[in-house]
Amino acid sequence: MSRPAATHPVLDPTLAPPFPQAVLPVLRNPQLRKNVAHAIDVIQAKRASLVAEKTDWQELRSAASAIRTHALENLGTYLEQFETRCTAAGGTVHWAADAAQARQIILDLLRQEKASEVIKIKTMTSAEIQLNPFLEANGVHAFETDLAEIILQLGEGEPSHIVVPALHVNRSQVREIFARTMGLKDLSDDPKVLTNAARTYLRKKFLTIPTAISGANFLIAETGGVVVVESEGNGRMCLTLPQTMITLAGIEKVLPRFQDLEVMLQLLARSATGERMNPYTSIWTGVTPGDGPQKFHVVLLDNGRSSILARSKHRQTLKCIRCAACMNTCPVYRQTGGHAYGSVYPGPIGAILTPQLMQMHHAQSLPYASSLCGACYEVCPVKINIPEVLLELRAEVIDQERKQPGRALDPMYWGLRIANVLFSRAWIFHTAQWFGRIGLGLFTRKDGWIHSLPSVGGKWTQTRDLRGLPNQTFHSWWASRGPQSNGVELIGGTK
Amino acid sequence: MSAIVQSRKMILDRVRAAIQHPGKDLADAAVEYSALPHNYTRRGSLSTAARLQLLIDRLREYDAEVLECNAGELPAVIAAQLAASGRHTFVAPARLPADWLAPGYEWRLDHGLNTAEIEEAEGVVTAASCAVADSGTIVIHHTAAEGRRVLTLLPDWHLCILRASQVVEVLPEYFDRCRQQPNSHSSEEDLSMVTPALATYISGPSATADIEMTRIKGVHGPRFLHVILVREQG
Numbered sequence: 001m002s003r004p005a006a007t008h009p010v011l012d013p014t015l016a017p018p019f020p021q022a023v024l025p026v027l028r029n030p031q032l033r034k035n036v037a038h039a040i041d042v043i044q045a046k047r048a049s050l051v052a053e054k055t056d057w058q059e060l061r062s063a064a065s066a067i068r069t070h071a072l073e074n075l076g077t078y079l080e081q082f083e084t085r086c087t088a089a090g091g092t093v094h095w096a097a098d099a100a101q102a103r104q105i106i107l108d109l110l111r112q113e114k115a116s117e118v119i120k121i122k123t124m125t126s127a128e129i130q131l132n133p134f135l136e137a138n139g140v141h142a143f144e145t146d147l148a149e150i151i152l153q154l155g156e157g158e159p160s161h162i163v164v165p166a167l168h169v170n171r172s173q174v175r176e177i178f179a180r181t182m183g184l185k186d187l188s189d190d191p192k193v194l195t196n197a198a199r200t201y202l203r204k205k206f207l208t209i210p211t212a213i214s215g216a217n218f219l220i221a222e223t224g225g226v227v228v229v230e231s232e233g234n235g236r237m238c239l240t241l242p243q244t245m246i247t248l249a250g251i252e253k254v255l256p257r258f259q260d261l262e263v264m265l266q267l268l269a270r271s272a273t274g275e276r277m278n279p280y281t282s283i284w285t286g287v288t289p290g291d292g293p294q295k296f297h298v299v300l301l302d303n304g305r306s307s308i309l310a311r312s313k314h315r316q317t318l319k320c321i322r323c324a325a326c327m328n329t330c331p332v333y334r335q336t337g338g339h340a341y342g343s344v345y346p347g348p349i350g351a352i353l354t355p356q357l358m359q360m361h362h363a364q365s366l367p368y369a370s371s372l373c374g375a376c377y378e379v380c381p382v383k384i385n386i387p388e389v390l391l392e393l394r395a396e397v398i399d400q401e402r403k404q405p406g407r408a409l410d411p412m413y414w415g416l417r418i419a420n421v422l423f424s425r426a427w428i429f430h431t432a433q434w435f436g437r438i439g440l441g442l443f444t445r446k447d448g449w450i451h452s453l454p455s456v457g458g459k460w461t462q463t464r465d466l467r468g469l470p471n472q473t474f475h476s477w478w479a480s481r482g483p484q485s486n487g488v489e490l491i492g493g494t495k
Numbered sequence: 496m497s498a499i500v501q502s503r504k505m506i507l508d509r510v511r512a513a514i515q516h517p518g519k520d521l522a523d524a525a526v527e528y529s530a531l532p533h534n535y536t537r538r539g540s541l542s543t544a545a546r547l548q549l550l551i552d553r554l555r556e557y558d559a560e561v562l563e564c565n566a567g568e569l570p571a572v573i574a575a576q577l578a579a580s581g582r583h584t585f586v587a588p589a590r591l592p593a594d595w596l597a598p599g600y601e602w603r604l605d606h607g608l609n610t611a612e613i614e615e616a617e618g619v620v621t622a623a624s625c626a627v628a629d630s631g632t633i634v635i636h637h638t639a640a641e642g643r644r645v646l647t648l649l650p651d652w653h654l655c656i657l658r659a660s661q662v663v664e665v666l667p668e669y670f671d672r673c674r675q676q677p678n679s680h681s682s683e684e685d686l687s688m689v690t691p692a693l694a695t696y697i698s699g700p701s702a703t704a705d706i707e708m709t710r711i712k713g714v715h716g717p718r719f720l721h722v723i724l725v726r727e728q729g
Contacts, residue, residue: 035707042708059535066531074524076511081521089692095503147714148705164705171707191706199714206715207610223690233648233701233716240644241610251506256528258690262670263535265696266630276553277630277698280716282644285692290607291643292693302506310513 009158009339012130013358016342018365023340032168036160036337039167043328046274047379054270063263065383068319071221071256072309078221078254079300085224089286091296099129102301106131106213106246109297110140113244115211121228121235122146123215124162124322125248125301127344128357131213142213143205145234147198154181160338160346163272163324168337202234212238212293216249217321218264219298222257225285226298229268229278239282245293251300252309252318264321267381271323304357313392317352319382324349326376326386332369341366348376352389360396367393411456430475437469444468537671539628539664546628546664547724553631557699558712559720566725569656570594573620576654576721582617586650588642595620595656605646613645618652619717624688625669626662632698633657633722634669636691644695653717659726 009025010016026032051057071078083093096102110118118135120126120142132142132153144153148166152159155177159165166174175189178197187197214235218227226247228235239245255264269278287296308314327333327347338346343354343363351366367390376386407413422432443450450466452458460466472480519527539546551561564572574597577585584601586608596602603616622640626633633655635641647653663669673690701716712718 039708042704056535059532062532063535070524070528070531073514073516074519074527075514076507077519077521077524079507079510095506097502097505101502145715146705147703151705164708166705167708171709174706191709192711194706195703195711195714202715207614223692225692231701232703232714234714236644236648236695237715240648251510256524259670259674262667266535266666269630269698273704275698277627277632277696279697279699279702281694281696283691283694288637288693291637291645300506302502302509306506306509306513309510 009160010342011127011158011339011344013343013354013363014361016363019340019342019369020365022342023336026336026340031170032337033335035168035170037334039161039164040328040334043164043274047270047325047328048274050270050274050276054266060263060267061381061383064267064321064381065319067255067260067263068321068382069316071254072252072315072318074256075251075254075309078256079251081221082219082224082254083300085222086226086286086298087224089224091224091286091298094297094299096299096301096303098303099301102129102248102299102303103131103134105299106248107135107138107140109244109246110135110211113211113295115140115244117141117143117205117209118211118213119143119145119205119209119238119242120149120212121214121230121238122149122165123213123248124159124344125215125250126213127159129248129301129303131248143202143209145202145206145238146230147195147232147234150198150201151177154178158339159344161324161327162322162345162347168339202237206234206237206241210243211246212242212244213246213248214238216247216253216298217268218261219249219254220258220260220283221254223285225258225283227261228282229265229280230282231273231279233280236280236282239284240292242293244295244297246297246299248299248301251302251305252320268321268323271325271379271381304359307359308356314352314356314389316384317349317356317389319384320349320353321382322349323381325379325381326384329375329379331371331373331375336369341369348386348390349384352386352393355393360393360400364397364400367391367397415456433473440469535667536665537667539668541628541664543659547659547662547726549664550626550628550631550662551724553628554699554720554722557631557720559631559699559722561722561724563724563726566727569723569725570597572723573597573654573656574599576723577618577620580618580652580654580719580721582652584616585618585620586613586616586642586646587620588622588640588646590639591620591622591642592640605642610645610649613649616650618654619646619650620654620656621647623655623657623661624691624694625672626657627664627666627669628662629665630698632666632696635695635697636688637693637695644693647695647697648716651713651717652719652721654721654723656723656725659724662724 086093094105096105135142144150151166151169151174160168171189171191174194175187179187182201216226217229269275287294308317326349330348333347341350343350345353351369355363355366370390372387374387422428448468450468453461554561573595577597586603589605621642624634624636673688700712700718700720701714702710702712703714704710
């Protein structure tokens with residue numbers, strides 16, 4: 001069967017090609033597009049029916065939005081409260097200003113434990129800081145334990161979705177990966193058999209590896225508790241069996257109170273997987289004698305988040321609870337899948353989060369990876385106005401381009417400067433039209449369409465045809481009708 | 496070490512500088528918090544019978560097996576469930592009521608069992624703290640009758656016993672119960688709970704849909720969930 005895309009996707013925003021370029025291998029891969037569309041259709045249908053049955057859905061959204069906004073506006077206060085409560089309960093809180101610091105803190109903790117292996121619960125934050133390759137380079141092998149993450153780790157693939165990271169891989173591809181890497185020759189492609197293979201593969205790891213790494217869905221300031229939401233039970237295994245637990249969490253994950261979960265949990269499962277509630281939610285607070293890991297560390301990660309917080313219109317980006325409803329509903333994501341976004345955070349939320357985490361030094365093409373249709377805003381359980389932030393970011397990208405010294409070499413720049421003159425006087429415009437008709441006539445085929453244009457014009461014809469100019473402009477047609485005509489006849493239609 | 500200490504100050508300074516009113520403390524935040532909108536459904540509207548039926552329907556949708564009985568019948572119903580399971584070795588929390596431990600089976604009470612002893616067991620029997628009908632969620636606070644987290648994790652078969660009075664209709668009702676301080680002279684029927692340090696919310700058996708969105712039951716947690724709902728007498 002077909003292997004995953006031949007070109008390996010790059011999810012490091014500092015290295016990834018711009019979106020229009022990164023998207024090409026996907027658009028040429030019908031299997032991948034079929035896998036993505038199928039997965040999204042299933043989630044979308046389930047979500048829609050479960051949201052419809054909730055009569056207070058909009059009230060829940062409003063409450064969630066208000067809680068998240070309030071938490072961000074008081075973030076310093078709540079982070080300190082979380083630290084105090086978590087520490088009092090026997091946990092240790094670490095602060096990492098950037099990805100490098102977070103990686104180093106985690107490696108130092110693992111070295112203290114003399115760990116050469118570690119089991120992991122799926123965490124997009126660890127992918128953000130590229131933890132696994134760093135640990136590997138320093139002699140610690142990380143075993144992913146979420147089924148999708150195992151598929152990607154063993155198949156050397158990259159996540160393309162934040163909730164169902166391997167949705168672009170189909171069952172026969174999974175079969176091929178498991179058969180090859182687990183040495184199971186007679187494996188069938190029945191998802192049940194494949195899931196069982198993963199269960200057997202991991203059981204021993206859960207029971208023997210004494211150190212684990214997790215992310216967090218929420219941090220509770222009031223209690224110092226940490227919340228992990230999951231389906232498979234691999235999270236519970238990692239949270240319960242090891243002796244040492246290290247949790248990596250973005251600073252924005254904090255909720256003021258335990259009770260806030262009554263809003264968040266109702267929204268999260270329905271939005272993310274189309275379930276009334278996810279199978280397992282785990283909450284733990286520091287260390288509990290006799291139950292679970294007896295050493296517990298939380299690493300609080302900034303890595304660009306505080307700079308997002310500083311801008312009031314952009315701040316809402318940090319309200320995100322990572323449900324992925326925006327990517328499931330996005331007409332662009334549906335066609336491209338996640339890899340084209342060049343980041344572990346794809347889809348509409350990735351299009352606003354990634355460039356901001358990069359402080360607008362990278363991923364500037366992402367704010368344009370949207371039709372601005374607003375579907376993402378409509379489904380967002382915490383009401384992030386993604387189109388609004390996209391427009392803000394586009395304006396910033398344009399400002400950056402204005403300051404670039406090389407812009408005088410850009411044909412687009414000269415094109416727009418010339419257009420500025422052309423549109424300023426009617427006679428210049430008419431003259432330009434006349435020349436334009438002659439010029440475009442050279443590219444117009446017999447069917448009346450232009451299929452390909454050179455230079456900046458190619459940006460249009462790269463994805464769609466352009467209709468050739470008609471022989472007469474509206475203006476000249478109107479003038480040729482003479483003074484006797486009036487508007488009524490026009491509406492009545494020409495015969 | 497000092498770099499990390501500096502990071503703490505740096506992050507908190509940045510976060511405070513990012514927001515207009517950096518001088519706010521917890522008390523100010525609490526005032527602001529109390530004004531947040533909470534207009535969603537906070538109380539259920541179903542009758543007791545309908546609420547219990549909703550829970551049963553939801554649990555069955557998750558492929559959990561549900562039985563109802565009166566308090567007096569409970570030991571016999573437990574024994575019948577154990578017999579029907581075809582299993583023999585069970586673990587149980589140390590403070591599980593003695594009359595739930597049906598005779599004729601190997602019971603391993605958790606007075607500090609090691610992982611291997613729990614892993615070898617074929618099933619586990621526990622109490623629960625609460626259940627939410629709307630989402631079919633069983634809430635475990637890991638008290639002495641509910642057991643340590645590992646107890647309800649490794650065995651493949653879980654029998655959970657719920658009292659009807661523990662069943663609420665919507666999730667906010669559970670959180671309301673958690674906010675109440677338990678009565679010092681706590682009677683059998685006191686339903687209030689403290690905010691838990693440890694909690695597990697179970698909504699159906701462990702599952703995945705990672706391969707082509709096909710729902711597969713039983714990945715790492717128990718694959719079989721059985722619930723006995725005990726109706727109050729009178």
